[in-house]
Amino acid sequence: MxxxxxxxxxxxxxxxxxxxxxxxxxxxxxxxxxxxxxxxxxxxxxxxxxxxxxxxxxxxxxxxxxxxxxxxxxxxxxxxxxxxxxxxxxxxxxxxxxxxxxxxxxxxxxxxxxxxxxxxxxxxxxxxxxxxxxxxxxxxxxxxxxxxxxxxxxxxxxxxxxxxxxxxxxxxxxxxxxxxxxxxxxxxxxxxxxxxxxxxxxxxxxxxxxxxxxxxxxxxxxxxxxxxxxxxxxxxxxxxxxxxxxxxxxxxxEGIENRIARHRKLADAVRAAAKEWGLPLLPVSDNLHSPSNTVTAIQYPDGVSDGDLRGSLKKMGIEIAGGQDRLKGKIFRIGTMGATGPSEVLATVAAVQGTLKRLGYSFDGDGVSAATEVLV
The missing domain is CATH 3.40.640.10 (Type I PLP-dependent aspartate aminotransferase-like (Major domain))
Incomplete structure (x- = not known):
């Protein structure tokens, strides 16, 4: 590949x-x-x-x-x-x-x-x-x-x-x-x-x-x-x-339950990274609604544009999704579905983290370490 x-x-x-x-x-x-x-x-x-x-x-x-x-x-x-x-x-x-x-x-x-x-x-x-x-x-x-x-x-x-x-x-x-x-x-x-x-x-x-x-x-x-x-x-x-x-x-x-568990674990890793970056997820959860395990929607921080983040990642060989319609420019979305595994998720998390810093967004946490802790 x-x-x-x-x-x-x-x-x-x-x-x-x-x-x-x-x-x-x-x-x-x-x-x-x-x-x-x-x-x-x-x-x-x-x-x-x-x-x-x-x-x-x-x-x-x-x-x-x-x-x-x-x-x-x-x-x-x-x-x-x-x-x-x-x-x-x-x-x-x-x-x-x-x-x-x-x-x-x-x-x-x-x-x-x-x-x-x-x-x-x-x-x-x-x-x-x-x-x-x-x-x-x-x-x-x-x-x-x-x-x-x-x-x-x-x-x-x-x-x-x-x-x-x-x-x-x-x-x-x-x-x-x-x-x-x-x-x-x-x-x-x-x-x-x-x-x-x-x-x-x-x-x-x-x-x-x-x-x-x-x-x-x-x-x-x-x-x-x-x-x-x-x-x-x-x-x-x-x-x-x-x-x-x-x-x-x-x-x-793979087995249905194993497949579901894998998707959930990968999404948990992305969510853990987002928390370390200080970026809220888009979905509002309650006792009936929860964040998806096949895609994580993360809100952009002030000063970081959709084109800059996703454009930079694409130059590195990774494509993530932006927001659609009324959410365009407000969120970016990382998929964790299909045949995706820990290596793809960690590569993506590392690329996002490095790009956020390069674009001037500062945070104290380490999303890569947080994601790794979930995946090991």
Whole structure:
């Protein structure tokens, strides 16, 4: 990987060699037994990572395609309540407005949801609730179990964006009552961008919209997926499936609990460094909301610009993320997802620490030592 940029972002992330090599093989018949086996391997591992026994399908389309599939298949002419405390919650609300009546319950980005307002909206007849489990734009982990409980209490469907949590955070879709859940390939699973996976509960099947999209019709995916060998209804991105299968097998070999623990430890190390630098995290925690374990959002100190910090790191071969939209220039984000390990985190922490000092920000602590203490 010499001369390659180290991506320490909340996706895309560095891909293991096995994953990269899987894309270089010859094409195969995507209606044959071999592809069916590839697809079946993906589904088997993903169901464990989702924490579900529901139907699950892999779509040739990014996480946003998965989001749109979720809404478009059940949301036509429905009142859809979207919980928004970051960029991707906002995106779900925007997609919802294309198909039904969108009601956004907004908090400041990185701040907790107001679940009392959600309960009121559900009491007034909303039929669908959407939420982003892990809002990477603000580095906050949102309370899926509590939102699912409220949705089920009022007989509403619960659509959960797990695009950046599944494979890196504890996820229990069936236990939480997530009727439709989504993951993206290039996030915690460390596969190439361009695929998403969607799980669908029996409750969601019972409430399918009569008019559904053509390419993203989940009923068509269910029919094709029930064949032996498994198929997709339309031509899949076969090289990406090869890579995704390898990424899933790597996750299976590591073990789900080990994988979750690794992500948490890496994030703890970044948080420990930020504390030594005297820089607050963006997300506001309470007893239901906590900082993400797949990305850490850190507030900039006065006098340090986004361009200077991230630009300097990129010259050193490390790319971290900045803030999006209204958070642009206010935060920087360090990803700890996918195949990332202690060496990548320590290299990033050291580069950030040195750059902050060079840019004139003074602090007494040693973030590198603090991160090392967490990782050893």
């Amino acid at each position: 010499q001369n390659e940029l180290l991506l320490m972002m909340p996706g895309p992330v560095p891909m293991p060699e096995r994953v990269r090599n899987a894309m270089s093989r010859q094409a195969i018949n995507h209606r044959g037994k071999e592809f069916g086996g590839v697809y079946a391997d993906c589904v088997r591992v993903l169901k464990a990572l989702f924490g579900t026994e529901n139907d699950l399908f892999v779509l040739s389309g990014s996480g946003t395609a998965g989001m749109e599939a979720a809404i478009a298949n059940v949301g036509l002419d429905q009142t859809i309540v979207s919980l928004v405390n970051g960029k991707f919650g906002e995106r779900l609300a925007e997609i919802s407005g294309r198909y039904g009546t969108s009601v956004a319950i907004e908090s400041e980005w990185g701040h907790p949801y107001d679940l009392e307002v959600l309960a009121e909206a559900l009491e007034n007849g909303a039929g669908i609730v959407t939420m982003v489990h892990n809002e990477t734009s603000a580095g906050i982990l949102n309370p899926a179990a509590e939102v699912g409980r409220l949705a089920r209490k009022h007989d509403a469907l619960f659509v959960m964006d797990g695009i950046t949590s599944i494979g890196g955070e504890h996820v229990a879709c069936d236990e939480w009552g997530a009727d439709i859940a989504i993951v993206g390939s290039q996030k915690c699973l460390a596969a190439p961008a361009g695929l998403s996976a969607v799980s669908v509960s029996e409750r969601a099947w019972e409430r399918l919209s009569e008019k559904r999209p053509y390419y993203l019709d989940l009923k068509a995916y269910r029919k094709a997926g029930s064949k032996d060998p498994m198929e997709t209804p339309y031509t899949p991105a076969v090289p990406l499936f090869f890579a995704f299968r390898e990424a899933c097998l790597i996750a299976e070999e």
